[in-house]
Amino acid sequence: MDVKSTKNFVFWLFCQFELITCSYLMEPWEKVLFYSFNISMVGMLFYTTYVCVAAHASTALQFLWNLLGNPHENAVSVVK
Amino acid sequence: QKNGVSNGTLYKKTFIEHFEQAPMYVAVFTFVGFAVGTIFGYLRDFMRAWGLEKRNIAAEREQQKDFVPLYQDFENFYTRNLYMRIRDNWNRPICSVPGPQFDLMERVTDDYNWTFRFTGRTIKNVINMGSYNYLGFAETDVNALKTVTRELEKYGTGVCSTRQEMGTLDKHVELEKLVATFLGVEDAMVFGMGFATNSMNIPALVGKGCLILSDELNHTSLVLGARLSGATIRIFKHNNMQSLEKLLRDAIIYGQPRTHRAWRKIIILVEGIYSMEGSIVRLPEIVSLKNKYKAYLYLDEAHSIGAVGATGRGVVEYFGMSPDDVDVLMGTFTKSFGAAGGYIAGKKGLVDFLRTHSHSAVYATSMCPPVAEQIIRAMKCLMGLDGTTQGLQRVRQLEKNTRYFRRKLHEMGFIIYGNDDSPVVPLLLYMPGKIGAFARRMLEKNIGVVVVGFPATPITESRARFCVSAAHTREMLDKVLNALDELGDYLQLKYSRYSKSSHPELYEETRLELED
Numbered sequence: 001m002d003v004k005s006t007k008n009f010v011f012w013l014f015c016q017f018e019l020i021t022c023s024y025l026m027e028p029w030e031k032v033l034f035y036s037f038n039i040s041m042v043g044m045l046f047y048t049t050y051v052c053v054a055a056h057a058s059t060a061l062q063f064l065w066n067l068l069g070n071p072h073e074n075a076v077s078v079v080k
Numbered sequence: 081q082k083n084g085v086s087n088g089t090l091y092k093k094t095f096i097e098h099f100e101q102a103p104m105y106v107a108v109f110t111f112v113g114f115a116v117g118t119i120f121g122y123l124r125d126f127m128r129a130w131g132l133e134k135r136n137i138a139a140e141r142e143q144q145k146d147f148v149p150l151y152q153d154f155e156n157f158y159t160r161n162l163y164m165r166i167r168d169n170w171n172r173p174i175c176s177v178p179g180p181q182f183d184l185m186e187r188v189t190d191d192y193n194w195t196f197r198f199t200g201r202t203i204k205n206v207i208n209m210g211s212y213n214y215l216g217f218a219e220t221d222v223n224a225l226k227t228v229t230r231e232l233e234k235y236g237t238g239v240c241s242t243r244q245e246m247g248t249l250d251k252h253v254e255l256e257k258l259v260a261t262f263l264g265v266e267d268a269m270v271f272g273m274g275f276a277t278n279s280m281n282i283p284a285l286v287g288k289g290c291l292i293l294s295d296e297l298n299h300t301s302l303v304l305g306a307r308l309s310g311a312t313i314r315i316f317k318h319n320n321m322q323s324l325e326k327l328l329r330d331a332i333i334y335g336q337p338r339t340h341r342a343w344r345k346i347i348i349l350v351e352g353i354y355s356m357e358g359s360i361v362r363l364p365e366i367v368s369l370k371n372k373y374k375a376y377l378y379l380d381e382a383h384s385i386g387a388v389g390a391t392g393r394g395v396v397e398y399f400g401m402s403p404d405d406v407d408v409l410m411g412t413f414t415k416s417f418g419a420a421g422g423y424i425a426g427k428k429g430l431v432d433f434l435r436t437h438s439h440s441a442v443y444a445t446s447m448c449p450p451v452a453e454q455i456i457r458a459m460k461c462l463m464g465l466d467g468t469t470q471g472l473q474r475v476r477q478l479e480k481n482t483r484y485f486r487r488k489l490h491e492m493g494f495i496i497y498g499n500d501d502s503p504v505v506p507l508l509l510y511m512p513g514k515i516g517a518f519a520r521r522m523l524e525k526n527i528g529v530v531v532v533g534f535p536a537t538p539i540t541e542s543r544a545r546f547c548v549s550a551a552h553t554r555e556m557l558d559k560v561l562n563a564l565d566e567l568g569d570y571l572q573l574k575y576s577r578y579s580k581s582s583h584p585e586l587y588e589e590t591r592l593e594l595e596d
Contacts, residue, residue: 019513022113025165027192030120
């Protein structure tokens, strides 16, 4: 069953995370604190990505597009 | 035309040691683990200081608060916050003989390892990969212990005196003669405790104005003895002959620190097998250095006597050298002989000097007779004097077990330190979170291992240390190897970048040559 093996794999990855960051050794309330801190950091990262990086990427793409000389530009008027 | 120069090199057989470094991401993850542990340590300390949590650890009394703080150094911080979390993996009480399998008392904790209580049950037949039982002499077989019971009934257990007063029994004289014959030296002296042999005899041999050159990773008993003696101590890098030679040359050229007089004595302290690394000392090179620069050599064969060498006589035999090359041969009976105590052997003049001047001879109680008889019977068995070849078989079995275990672990892809012939096998774990997980899961699979972390090892190199024994059967080793394979995959411990083989066959294919 693909779902079960994926679930096992995700659980195993989570175990590796626990082992590496020593949260395997923490008491339950410490784990709650640590995970909530981590999840909030990751959430802030996603928000920053959404706000800044999307706008930045679209302006960068526009700049590149213009640089490559596309027919959208008013180049016709300049040439004439 | 010659085929090659005979005795052209110092080493008669190849000397292969491994100290592989793990990939960089392992070090990064280790530091991440320690960083998180430290942050939470500070958080818990803060909560304890402000009364939000009960204080279980030693703390100063109210009246002492204005004095210099006692428990603020790093070691106490580490003990409080990191060691306590995985403390259930150490000091496990056992309730049977520490043979190849033993029984553990079951222990649970209700408040996260601050206190333990026994449930009353025992975990039976746990495979023992932690005891220093190299030749399997820790046994309860009645036939084997016949002479020991006889001596116990004849002498009792107490000696009630020191060697110099009334504590020298005929058993001690017999044992010392046997040890001297076994090692091939003129005379030997035995003491009741192995640690005390080192720490009490080095001060008798060296004093102020002498120089001690000691290996970086020497055991605490050697370090304590060296410090107690009052001599100047200089450390050379582990098993590094260039470092040792440089120190020797500097010592002879510059002499003592301020007066520049020659050192009264230069003594080199090394061990046969280092118990945390599994490495064997480079004895031929050290002996040639000591002969060139006129220094003395003190060899501590605690883990190597009985465990290496063609007939179990230690590293001196392993390298094919004569015992006259080493000035002071020291060893313990705890590891390979299933008893307790230590010995110092060498020239008769040296041993006679120690009989009168050693602190241990003057003040410490001598070895008790049943223990001495156990050593006598084990040594006679090893030398073949009891009429069987059992001793030699044990040495060969240990050699086979060691080679098999190490080879399989290398093939599976773990990082193992040490020489290919040493029965001490450290397996590197690196991350602090995995120390606890490894030991607990191995116990669930009924295998008892010893894991070591800081401060016995460097802080980033925590390890699990296996001690292979001649009493382990092939099935036990296979069970351990299977469990290690599984656990290595689950915990991602197979860091080695050199040899990888997916699922090596653990059972030998049919061999076409005749079994010997």
